[in-house]
Amino acid sequence: MMGIIDLSEATVLRGRSKVLDKWSISVNSGEIVCLAGENGCGKSTVIETASGLIPLENGSATISEQLVRDSEGRRGRPNFGLCLQDDCVMGDEIVGERILDAAGFDFDVQGLLKNWGLDHRIHDRVAMLSGGQRRKVALLSGLVPAMISETPVAVLLDEPDSGLDDDSIKNLADTLRNLAAGGHAILVSSHDSRIIEVSHRVIRFPFEEEKFDQEKGKFTLIGKGNPRKSNVGHRLNQRTLSGLANNGIAGLLTLGAMLALLDPTQLEGRILTAFILAPALTAGLCGNPIHRLSLENRAYAWWSTKSAIPQNAIIHSLILCGGLTFLASMITSGFNWQLILSGAILGAATEAVVGLLSNATLRLARPNAVMIRLLTPILILPWALVVDTLTA
């Protein structure tokens, strides 16, 4: 019978090495399995493979009997808790909001944070926290799906104790014991003896396994309210004005530069339409403003386990590009709803394509070092066609 967390005959390559070679693990309901071993032996690879972040050359990963990833490239996104070695929190996320997003439901987050000494920070941005506090936020993001669930949930934790003080590690160990008592399945990698001591099985990576009897904890279910839609992209964009600062400024500069050289009253035909739609194109070519934010602490990795669509602020982009086109239109020929709508859609679509291209480089060791803009000249063609169509 399949466990709650199941990695079957998994073969994984990282860099130039084969880290896992037809390796299997199964974590059952109510079990805490700890991966121990020296640094670089593959513990993080196991956690990341089980959560679907790394492609498999062979085998499959399932959680709660739902496919997470297999060697054919199929992917699924079942509900589970995840805390990676990187904190995976964006600096502009707010502590309380992040925990609620991780839960996917409304609940008494203040009470939970109080147990971890973070309730006074509930409304603070993550960037304002110390390293240890940020680690706690990351940890709670991984634990909370199990804390609010009556049915067994998988919890995957990669070195959750790193950066935590002694009291917090003790709190973590107790929490794990209590979650296991609630039927949840926990796979954790750790060097810390306090985490190892509460584990039912310890695997000294890759093959040495020891089993232990553990005293049962006490699971207290945290009551939950309504389901919650995350929408973190739009929220962050509103908070940081990232879209305005990157895309908006570029569009405005384009408009300004053109106004410096051209007399808008003398423009007509295709040149006029191109003038009006150019700021939206430039804004779009700047790409997804949330992409840059999501690179912080590898936040994109955690969010990719929640949603297939990268975090974005597409509605804001439509409004911004529409606004730029409106401005350009009013300066030249007056209000033209067709042009404004076209500018909005063209700019947002361009931004989406550039965002997808950027997203495709996230597996690289240095994604910022590649010149993704080299692939964007083709986006001139649709813009030119739209200009031409609207002029005809």
Added chain:
Amino acid sequence: MSAMRASDMNIKGEVVAMLGFAGAAVTLWLGMMWAPSVSISAFKAPDAQRIFYWHVPSAWAAMIAFGLLFIGSIYWFFKRSDWAWRLHVASSEAGLATGLMCVWSGCIWGAAEWGVPWDWTDVRLNTFAILTLLSLYLVMGRRSQPDGVETRDTFAAFGMFGFALVPLTYIATRLWQIRHPGPVVATSEGSLNSDMSIVLFLGAISFTTLTVGYVMAGMRLTKLEMRLEELQGQYEERMK
């Protein structure tokens, strides 16, 4: 462990490339000195027409290189073939060089013949430009990253999906052409004088030989680099 010297290695690729060079040089000389001039009524810039003798062969060579790039990318992505990755690396470099030659000469000839260096209705020019930019991206991108399965998968994926740009570019430029029908510029279509055909044929053979030679050399060098990394790893293991 036996010592390796690149100079002792089998250097077939470089020899083939040198043959291609020689052929290209002869093509250049023949194109300038021997090939007949074209008539003033057929071409606006009859002197510039001689660009044709390298422009067309470099386009042909670029097509071969891009085709090899596509094959190498697919085989790496789906079969994890080391040979295919080496083909991807070498052919992206070949595609960049030949693509640049084709686009550059196309722009100059366009400026001479059409009066403008670019024509959005020209499917070939646009397609080659897009694929050349893709090759530049792949070559520069690969140099910025450590070698590994993540790097190879990412760039092989770009290599494959970049080819989706070819039909898209075709559709876009055709749409543009439908809206703006203009005179179709005579290039290599239409009947060619037999002397011109000889020079062109020699050019095509030379550039093909040159490209194949460089791809072979590039693949051999990548193989050596991989072998060197392997030996460095073994050496470091021994030092532990």
Added chain:
Amino acid sequence: MSGQTYLTVAYLGMIGALALWTWTVFARSKTLQNKIDSLEKALARDESE
């Protein structure tokens, strides 16, 4: 510009591209040679110790 000028510019550019390509192949070969030489020296040193 005359046709001859266009012709010269075009061919100089293409020859430049060929020269750059040749240079990169030979530069890679040279870098590789240097790395092999360092490894050989290190191994020879290791064996003699």
